[in-house]
Amino acid sequence: MAHVTVTAPINIAFIKYWGKRAGGETLILPTNDSFSITLSTEPFRSKTSVVLTDKIAEDELWLNGKKSDFASTARLTNVLETVRATSPPELAKLKAFIVSENNFPTAAGMASSASGYCALASALVRAFQSTADVSVLSRIGSGSACRSAYGGFVKWLMGKEEDGSDCRAVQYVDHTHWPEMQVLCAVLKGEQKDVSSTKGMQLSLQTSPMMKDRIETIVPARMEEISKAVTERNFDKFAEITMIDSDDLQQVCATTIPKVQYATEDSYAMIRLIHAFNKAKGKRVLAYTFDAGANCFMFTLKENIAEVIAVLLHHFPTADESLCFNDTSLVASYKAVEVADNCKDLLGDYPKKPFELLLHSPVGNGPQSLEVAESLIDEVALKPK
Numbered sequence: 507m508a509h510v511t512v513t514a515p516i517n518i519a520f521i522k523y524w525g526k527r528a529g530g531e532t533l534i535l536p537t538n539d540s541f542s543i544t545l546s547t548e549p550f551r552s553k554t555s556v557v558l559t560d561k562i563a564e565d566e567l568w569l570n571g572k573k574s575d576f577a578s579t580a581r582l583t584n585v586l587e588t589v590r591a592t593s594p595p596e597l598a599k600l601k602a603f604i605v606s607e608n609n610f611p612t613a614a615g616m617a618s619s620a621s622g623y624c625a626l627a628s629a630l631v632r633a634f635q636s637t638a639d640v641s642v643l644s645r646i647g648s649g650s651a652c653r654s655a656y657g658g659f660v661k662w663l664m665g666k667e668e669d670g671s672d673c674r675a676v677q678y679v680d681h682t683h684w685p686e687m688q689v690l691c692a693v694l695k696g697e698q699k700d701v702s703s704t705k706g707m708q709l710s711l712q713t714s715p716m717m718k719d720r721i722e723t724i725v726p727a728r729m730e731e732i733s734k735a736v737t738e739r740n741f742d743k744f745a746e747i748t749m750i751d752s753d754d755l756q757q758v759c760a761t762t763i764p765k766v767q768y769a770t771e772d773s774y775a776m777i778r779l780i781h782a783f784n785k786a787k788g789k790r791v792l793a794y795t796f797d798a799g800a801n802c803f804m805f806t807l808k809e810n811i812a813e814v815i816a817v818l819l820h821h822f823p824t825a826d827e828s829l830c831f832n833d834t835s836l837v838a839s840y841k842a843v844e845v846a847d848n849c850k851d852l853l854g855d856y857p858k859k860p861f862e863l864l865l866h867s868p869v870g871n872g873p874q875s876l877e878v879a880e881s882l883i884d885e886v887a888l889k890p891k
């Protein structure tokens with residue numbers, strides 16, 4: 507009996523995917539290339555176990571403790587059909603018992619679709635011995651998930667073919683290329699978003715006058731420039747382009763009809779804080795990027811990480827239990843930093859309030875296969891553990 511367990515990481519794009527070309531919601535082919543950093547699976551990751559069996563009548567998926575309605579989720583059905591079509595017939599005819607969970611605290615409000623679909627795709631490919639590419643299979647679950655299939659710095663190439671055969675993620679450099687690079691995410695209190703990224707990008711493509719130039723000229727030029735910055739480990743350039751691309755995505759949303767807004771007052775405060783901090787330091791030491799949500803993702807180098815955390819928490823005082831750090835020794839190191847006088851009042855009289863969570867991660871190395879002992883499935887009883 508095939509029994510596999512896989513973990514998959516979150517990825518954060520610094521050149522954004524926002525729009526689908528022909529192929530729509532089935533093939534999920536983007537209108538432009540995008541570029542991301544894969545996070546470590548510590549502290550946050552998605553985990554999926556799969557058992558192939560002839561003892562159940564239908565495929566079953568348990569997601570975060572609840573049985574999910576498989577058949578009504580077109581993307582899930584599509585992933586399963588694709589994996590079966592690329593598997594040996596004696597395995598393809600078996601049913602899949604799948605259990606999946608994210609370990610992000612609910613308060614994190616973090617997008618789980620990228621790591622979730624990647625863990626699912628990766629586990630299914632292994633269990634079914636499928637010849638499908640994990641990134642391609644992840645992509646038809648959720649576009650951005652394809653970039654979680656690799657560690658390091660990852661490009662999702664849009665491709666040209668109508669059938670999507672040349673649309674896949676590729677690793678640009680692995681997680682050892684730029685080990686100084688660190689990722690933070692300030693989880694900010696936000697309303698439940700009323701426009702999903704799927705819907706938001708459809709509306710933008712149809713109505714925002716900025717999309718044509720973004721797709722045809724701006725992103726291709728930016729991809730080239732930021733690739734060079736990554737190769738050369740040029741943080742200043744990397745930070746400049748990352749923040750411009752994030753600002754552009756917010757502008758695209760603002761010029762979409764009806765207008766889409768994911769940022770909150772706290773998100774804008776973070777943008778002001780980061781620009782003011784860089785100004786006080788006399789160079790770019792911290793960069794922000796926002797997805798379709800309020801949370802602020804940040805990039806900085808290891809040499810600045812303790813000071814960055816100290817400055818962030820000086821303005822957003824947050825209890826230790828809300829700090830989810832890959833490197834737990836950072837709690838002591840940031841507390842040992844004396845915040846410089848010119849970095850103490852970067853937000854004027856903006857109220858001091860805590861982050862919901864502050865996440866820290868280095869660049870990670872992609873999905874991992876785990877031992878059967880770590881499985882989420884009780885194989886004998888065929889139920890979630």
Ligand code: DP6
Pocket residue numbers: 518519521522523524534540619647648649650651703704796797798
């Ligand atoms: C803003 O991958 O969630 O995070 O393909 O419709 O599932 P679907 O959309 P999704 O979009 C993510 C968009 C983004 C930018 C990015 O990750 O590149």
